[in-house]
Amino acid sequence: MRSIDFLTHDHTLFRDREVFEADFVPEQFGHREAQVRELAFLAAPGLEGNTPSCAVLRGPPGTGKTTSVLRLFSEIEEATRRLAPVHVNCQNERTRYAVFARVLEHLAGHPLPTTGTPLPEVLRRIARRCQERKCALLVCLDDANYLAAGDELNAVLSTLLRLHESFRSVRAGVFAVISDMDLDLRREVDARVFSVFHPAEVLFPPYTADEVHEILAQRVGQGLFPGAMDRIVAFAGAEGDIRAGIDLVRKSAEHAGREGRYRVLARDVVAVAGQVRAPALRRIAARLRKPERDLLVVLGRISAAGGAAMGPAEAYRAVREEIPLSYTTFRERLKTFEKDGILALPLVAGEGRRREIAFRYDPMAVMEACQEYTVP
Ligand SMILES: Nc1ncnc2c1ncn2[C@@H]1O[C@H](COP(=O)(O)OP(=O)(O)O)[C@@H](O)[C@H]1O
Ligand SMILES: [Mg+2]
Known part of the structure; x- marks a missing residue:
């Protein structure tokens, strides 16, 4: 068999490969209605260009925090231009400069020139965009614990929440996502900054075994022809992180594909399970x-x-x-x-x-x- 044939085989195995990618935002997103509703409620003042309320989203990895935010943000983008929601992955953007560059890029719709615009200029441009568009800002600092080292988190929060002091009518709210259950924001963040932040706390508890089963079954139904579902759920349930289950489905299907089969068998799951070990x-x-x-x-x-x-x-x-x-x-x-x-x-x-x-x-x-x- 030519190597290109493996790829073609692989394609036929997946109904839709994208549904197993890490950044895929699922259509069906159950069990998080309460959290999404709470977040929408907090964002709501922003829909009229007023200051959105702040939130801390707290829960262990793989509990749907990022997905909840991304889904809400895309609804907001469809509904209005008066609120600009910006999702920042702090695992990638670990300094105040990187965070604000990302915000500006989002508002501008294109990457910044690599020559390096100084931070005050970046802030001025963010403010100008908001003033022109007459919009409020809602910045999600996803996995904000990565900013907690040094003083970056303090700097980012106080700059964002005080934008309106330097730039007339520029109003910003922050959703901070924390996966580190030990991190106490009150300890990390200056009392002065915390008092302007005063976030509502939105909790994301781990999924129950039944919920894991349902979520994975949906994903498999959407992305894969029927296969070794029970096996996959048994493995994923033990890992406790839904991401491990999704990864396992993708790798199992790839494994079957490499063997030139269209069906995922239990032995595919067994063969790849070792590679998916407990990312959580x-x-x-x-x-x-x-x-x-x-x-x-x-x-x-x-x-x-x-x-x-x-x-x-x-x-x-x-x-x-x-x-x-x-x-x-x-x-x-x-x-x-x-x-x-x-x-x-x-x-x-x-x-x-x-x-x-x-x-x-x-x-x-x-x-x-x-x-x-x-x-x-
Ligand atoms: N309720 C759910 N329904 C469907 N898929 C979900 C649900 N919760 C999480 N997922 C999926 O699990 C993975 C991890 O979710 P994510 O939102 O990234 O978690 P967190 O940000 O809390 O670590 C993603 O692939 C996401 O699509
Ligand atoms: Mg996340």
């Missing part, structure tokens, strides 16, 4: 501090070896033999892991307030992810 887990591990990762490695080992469910007290006794830490610190760290979605601490049925430690990922995968980041 790696992201979480990267955010944890070293003592936290060390603790997870020990907990993972205990859990992998133990078999039977263990409670926090028993786990603490075992951990203390390897890591000196107080019970209070231990409990705090468990809470962190719970918030990040690595662990659950469910009540043990029929045993009152007794809880058990349950890994939401394969403990071996957790240990691997943590150890990867321990390597200097």
Whole structure:
């Protein structure tokens, strides 16, 4: 078979390949109605050119934050010219200059000249565009935690929210998206800036297993001919991040394509599952501090070896033999892991307030992810 034939085969396997791309915005977007409605409500003053309200969107990775914003922003763009919504991915734009350059590019509709326009000039041009268009600005700082290092987040927020002080009738609101559940914006942001920001908090909890099932089934139905759906959902459910499921679907179909088949079989899923391992887990591990990762490695080992469910007290006794830490610190760290979605601490049925430690990922995968980041 010529290599070009693989590609053609691959095409026939996908009804629509684009639906598995990371930046695909799905048509069907359930389970987030409340959050999208809340965001629309906050943006609403902007539709008449007034100042949009600010928000912090908070939730672990893969909970639909970016998609909610992108969908709302495209509705706004269709509905009015009085509000300019700009989505900025702070993983890519990590400095105040990069953020504002992105905002100006969006307003101008073309990239900035690479010669480097100084920041005050960039701000002036942003303001001029807004004044000419008589529009308010709504800037989404997506994954704003990437700006928290240094003083960039403070600078971006205070500049945006004070634009109207330097430029008449230029009004801006900010949606800050935070995937790092440990980040406390009140601590990161100056009290003075926070008081002009005073964001409403919009929470994005992890999807339940049923929701994951439904979302993936929709995506598969849209993008792929029927295949090994149950297998995929079983893998993706264990990963806890919907993105892993979508990735797995795409890679499984590619694998089938490479073997010249039109149907995705369970063995395609098995063959590629290793490559899709826990992107969420790696992201979480990267955010944890070293003592936290060390603790997870020990907990993972205990859990992998133990078999039977263990409670926090028993786990603490075992951990203390390897890591000196107080019970209070231990409990705090468990809470962190719970918030990040690595662990659950469910009540043990029929045993009152007794809880058990349950890994939401394969403990071996957790240990691997943590150890990867321990390597200097
Ligand atoms: N409710 C949903 N329905 C359909 N697809 C979803 C839903 N929530 C998330 N997704 C998909 O999951 C992936 C991750 O969502 P995203 O919005 O990027 O999450 P976050 O920004 O919270 O990390 C995207 O591919 C998105 O299309
Ligand atoms: Mg996102």
